[in-house]
Amino acid sequence: MRVIVFEDRFPDDVFVFSETKVELVGVLFCLVRTRERRKNISVKNTFEIIRREKNARKTPSRLTLVQLLSSNLIVLKSTPPQTSARLPHACPFNLTPSVDVVNLTSKSPFFSELFVGIRMNISTSVVLCCQRTRSFLGSSARYFCFSALVIRERSSSEEESNAILISSFLFVASSEASDDVDIFICEVFPTCAYFFPHSFSRAERSKRARKKTKTRTRSREMGRDDDGSNEDATETFFPSVPGLRYIPNVLDAETHDVLVQFIHSQLALGRSGKLEKKATYTPIPPKWDKRLQGREMLQYGTYTHSNRVYTDHEVEVEPMPEILRELVVERLVERGVFGEEKNEEDARKNLSSGGGGGGGGGANDTSRRRFLPDSCTVNVYRKGQWLPPHVDNPNFKRPFCTVSLLADEMCIFGRGIVWHPGLDESSTSGSGSSNSSSNSAVLPEESWYDVTNALDGEECRVVCEKNSAIILDGESGDVYEHAILPVRAEDGRISLTFRKRDWDEDAVNKRTEETEKWRAEYREKRKTAYEATKEEVVRVETERARIARERLERKKAKEARKLETLARKQRELEIVEERRKEKEEKKKTKEPKSKTHKECLPVPEGLLKNDGDDNNDKKKNDVNEDDKNISDVNKMPEVEREYVQKVYDVVAKQWHGTRYRSWPAIEKFVANQPKNGFVADIGCGNGKNMHDVVKGGGTVIGMDFSHGLIEICAEQGFEVQVADALMVPYRSRVFDYALNIAVLHHISSEERRIRMCEETLRVVKVGGVALFCAWAYEQDKGGVSGHDFLAQDVLVPFHKRPIAKGMRPAEQKELDDAMVREGKAPSHGEINQEKHTVVYQRYCHVYKEGELEKLFEKIPGCKVEAAYFDFGNWCVEVRVTRELK
Ligand SMILES: O=C(O)CCC(=O)C(=O)O
Numbered sequence: 001m002r003v004i005v006f007e008d009r010f011p012d013d014v015f016v017f018s019e020t021k022v023e024l025v026g027v028l029f030c031l032v033r034t035r036e037r038r039k040n041i042s043v044k045n046t047f048e049i050i051r052r053e054k055n056a057r058k059t060p061s062r063l064t065l066v067q068l069l070s071s072n073l074i075v076l077k078s079t080p081p082q083t084s085a086r087l088p089h090a091c092p093f094n095l096t097p098s099v100d101v102v103n104l105t106s107k108s109p110f111f112s113e114l115f116v117g118i119r120m121n122i123s124t125s126v127v128l129c130c131q132r133t134r135s136f137l138g139s140s141a142r143y144f145c146f147s148a149l150v151i152r153e154r155s156s157s158e159e160e161s162n163a164i165l166i167s168s169f170l171f172v173a174s175s176e177a178s179d180d181v182d183i184f185i186c187e188v189f190p191t192c193a194y195f196f197p198h199s200f201s202r203a204e205r206s207k208r209a210r211k212k213t214k215t216r217t218r219s220r221e222m223g224r225d226d227d228g229s230n231e232d233a234t235e236t237f238f239p240s241v242p243g244l245r246y247i248p249n250v251l252d253a254e255t256h257d258v259l260v261q262f263i264h265s266q267l268a269l270g271r272s273g274k275l276e277k278k279a280t281y282t283p284i285p286p287k288w289d290k291r292l293q294g295r296e297m298l299q300y301g302t303y304t305h306s307n308r309v310y311t312d313h314e315v316e317v318e319p320m321p322e323i324l325r326e327l328v329v330e331r332l333v334e335r336g337v338f339g340e341e342k343n344e345e346d347a348r349k350n351l352s353s354g355g356g357g358g359g360g361g362g363a364n365d366t367s368r369r370r371f372l373p374d375s376c377t378v379n380v381y382r383k384g385q386w387l388p389p390h391v392d393n394p395n396f397k398r399p400f401c402t403v404s405l406l407a408d409e410m411c412i413f414g415r416g417i418v419w420h421p422g423l424d425e426s427s428t429s430g431s432g433s434s435n436s437s438s439n440s441a442v443l444p445e446e447s448w449y450d451v452t453n454a455l456d457g458e459e460c461r462v463v464c465e466k467n468s469a470i471i472l473d474g475e476s477g478d479v480y481e482h483a484i485l486p487v488r489a490e491d492g493r494i495s496l497t498f499r500k501r502d503w504d505e506d507a508v509n510k511r512t513e514e515t516e517k518w519r520a521e522y523r524e525k526r527k528t529a530y531e532a533t534k535e536e537v538v539r540v541e542t543e544r545a546r547i548a549r550e551r552l553e554r555k556k557a558k559e560a561r562k563l564e565t566l567a568r569k570q571r572e573l574e575i576v577e578e579r580r581k582e583k584e585e586k587k588k589t590k591e592p593k594s595k596t597h598k599e600c601l602p603v604p605e606g607l608l609k610n611d612g613d614d615n616n617d618k619k620k621n622d623v624n625e626d627d628k629n630i631s632d633v634n635k636m637p638e639v640e641r642e643y644v645q646k647v648y649d650v651v652a653k654q655w656h657g658t659r660y661r662s663w664p665a666i667e668k669f670v671a672n673q674p675k676n677g678f679v680a681d682i683g684c685g686n687g688k689n690m691h692d693v694v695k696g697g698g699t700v701i702g703m704d705f706s707h708g709l710i711e712i713c714a715e716q717g718f719e720v721q722v723a724d725a726l727m728v729p730y731r732s733r734v735f736d737y738a739l740n741i742a743v744l745h746h747i748s749s750e751e752r753r754i755r756m757c758e759e760t761l762r763v764v765k766v767g768g769v770a771l772f773c774a775w776a777y778e779q780d781k782g783g784v785s786g787h788d789f790l791a792q793d794v795l796v797p798f799h800k801r802p803i804a805k806g807m808r809p810a811e812q813k814e815l816d817d818a819m820v821r822e823g824k825a826p827s828h829g830e831i832n833q834e835k836h837t838v839v840y841q842r843y844c845h846v847y848k849e850g851e852l853e854k855l856f857e858k859i860p861g862c863k864v865e866a867a868y869f870d871f872g873n874w875c876v877e878v879r880v881t882r883e884l885k
């Protein structure tokens with residue numbers, strides 16, 4: 001069998017199932033917590049949580065394709081059920097999904113919210129893999145893992161494909177909508193590799209938008225006109241830059257999100273060459289990328305190259321998309337930025353004012369705006385990218401208008417801005433030549449640009465807030481330069497510049513003459529200024545090099561001192577160790593040999609009884625909603641939770657330190673199995689047995705109910721999950737063989753032992769084998785653990801050493817007790833002063849010769865093929881002879 005493991009996302013090209021009618025659009029990973037933690041979680045911090053989970057690489061939030069395909073699949077379909085025959089009946093992994101079809105009219109608000117976007121397209125389906133896992137992070141927090149493949153039927157129409165692509169991203173994370181879930185976090189990794197992090201519920205989004213409008217008081221520019229002369233308090237005019245106008249909040253939050261999604265989908269199409277008019281998309285020019293001057297661009301209506309318009313050979317681009325007209329231009333018309341030419345009078349005025357410039361603060365001259373823009377330039381900035389000072393091309397009418405998305409970033413205006421980000425000689429966008437390193441790497445940020453040299457000595461900075469519009473008319477568009485400072489926001493910034501192409505040659509010529517005059521003057525001015533800057537740059541660079549050199553020398557000296565101290569401490573430790581060994585040797589010679597055996601006492605009366613007593617009745621009432629659906633045999637008894645699961649959680653690190661090799665029988669068993677097998681390790685512990693499978697070329701996924709041990713496996717890069725061996729989260733009959741090592745002796749009743757074995761056998765293919773190993777009662781046969789079991793149900797002590805050197809066991813116990821309160825550690829730990837440890841007891845049922853074989857006689861559909869003793873354990877190899885339910 002061929003298994004491919006994709007890491008966090010799928011490759012860029014479309015992934016085709018063997019049923020070619022279907023293709024993969026995206027993969028969705030999500031994590032749901034039940035309401036137990038509701039108090040701590042708000043929509044606001046959900047993304048913070050998923051980010052933390054992801055960073056900590058907690059296993060439940062991350063499922064790879066192998067895990068996904070070995071899970072139970074539920075198909076949520078927006079299509080009528082009769083088309084279900086078109087779903088993939090086979091996938092490239094030779095795993096046949098067991099598919100249940102659930103219609104999307106499902107009452108659950110959780111599902112309908114989730115698939116709101118998908119429902120819009122009748123041909124899109126979601127394959128949702130619901131892990132049956134119940135995780136055990138402490139006793140209260142629970143996670144449910146869902147993974148989904150978002151697929152669609154292959155569509156012949158490009159238009160429809162695009163619509164699907166966009167709508168597939170419209171997942172909504174909802175907290176309010178559902179009673180069942182606290183948070184629903186999803187990450188969509190579509191095939192175009194776009195990740196949309198800002199999903200909030202509709203209600204939350206409009207709430208945020210309303211709040212933002214109310215509380216916005218921040219001053220947004222220096223030198224702004226605050227004399228109360230603005231009629232509309234939400235708008236700003238700028239006395240130092242005639243013709244410049246700023247309007248905050250022209251878009252609401254929801255529109256903003258839709259636009260961002262639209263632009264990302266267009267970028268995706270542009271990047272993969274799927275836009276019909278290829279010139280619409282411009283990638284970052286590599287020669288500018290190094291100094292962060294470049295940006296990705298989308299251009300509609302008119303093609304420009306480095307602020308140039310090719311009037312003699314028009315380059316074809318896509319027309320302005322309807323969505324921009326509807327969602328943005330109409331808003332701008334409402335705010336009086338643009339307007340339709342109503343009559344000939346308008347049109348004439350328009351032509352006569354086409355030359356622009358010439359002062360006169362055109363903001364109030366409404367006749368100028370009697371036109372609608374026919375072009376839009378989308379600038380997509382990543383963090384650090386910037387736009388150099390320039391005057392917009394005179395082939396466009398004035399005013400033009402830029403709307404900002406994603407972040408609040410700074411635009412500066414000046415007459416001859418001396419500009420330092422990137423290279424010295426940048427003058428207009430695109431005409432910068434390349435030479436040495438960037439000045440912005442040398443100069444402090446506050447001197448990245450300089451407008452004090454501007455002809456009128458004035459400076460004007462405008463924070464272009466998210467959703468705001470900035471309108472350039474009159475001098476602000478023709479005389480003043482504008483530039484965007486390096487973007488600070490992690491997620492970058494998007495700007496949409498709406499302009500109308502001026503077809504009136506006279507008007508364009510007049511405007512060109514005007515703007516060229518200024519541009520030439522600014523170029524001259526900059527040249528002189530850069531000469532002076534160069535000296536300053538050299539001085540700063542020398543100073544920096546000196547500081548760096550000195551810092552390095554200090555660091556080296558510190559490291560040398562540290563090494564010396566370490567060596568001294570090491571010598572001290574060796575001496576202490578030698579003395580300890582001497583003492584031990586002496587002690588050994590005195591003690592009779594039999595005493596070295598560790599006696600394991602029978603389990604105290606009552607501990608094994610789970611049902612019926614008062615305590616348990618109370619517990620039954622407390623059980624989580626989810627437990628109601630779990631049969632009695634599957635409910636974990638207190639003895640297993642307190643004396644097994646929690647013990648492993650609290651001792652996991654120390655446990656891992658000494659158990660790094662599998663037992664000989666396991667190594668041999670794995671070596672005898674088919675190479676390249678797909679293997680499940682049920683109760684994988686710290687992963688020591690999984691190494692054997694990987695070494696032999698197989699693919700293994702593991703699960704264990706101890707979160708502590710699973711974290712250790714995850715750190716080693718294994719595919720693992722926290723799960724209960726009585727409810728294995730994998731689909732039936734998908735594994736070539738399975739391991740179940742040292743799990744059986746922790747299960748406290750025969751009924752549960754049988755169920756546990758059935759679960760392991762269920763996931764193995766018919767004809768495959770599972771290896772079960774459990775502790776033997778007869779340790780005198782050659783057991784190496786040195787235990788002496790006084791009964792078959794015993795408590796086996798584990799001595800936990802304090803985690804830090806010099807820590808007393810009592811201090812360690814205090815640390816553990818803090819976890820006890822969270823339900824993550826057992827409460828029965830006892831301090832052993834003599835051994836300097838905290839002692840925890842593990843519950844074990846140890847097996848007598850033949851007992852395992854008898855157990856499997858009670859399970860139909862399997863056959864014990866071999867039974868043997870190894871390393872103090874009884875082992876059985878069990879073949880699956882027919883399907884187990
Ligand atoms: O990104 C911006 O805000 C300004 C864009 C701009 O000035 C231009 O495209 O000419």
Ligand SMILES: [Fe+2]
Binds near residue numbers: 390391392482
């Ligand atoms: Fe511009």
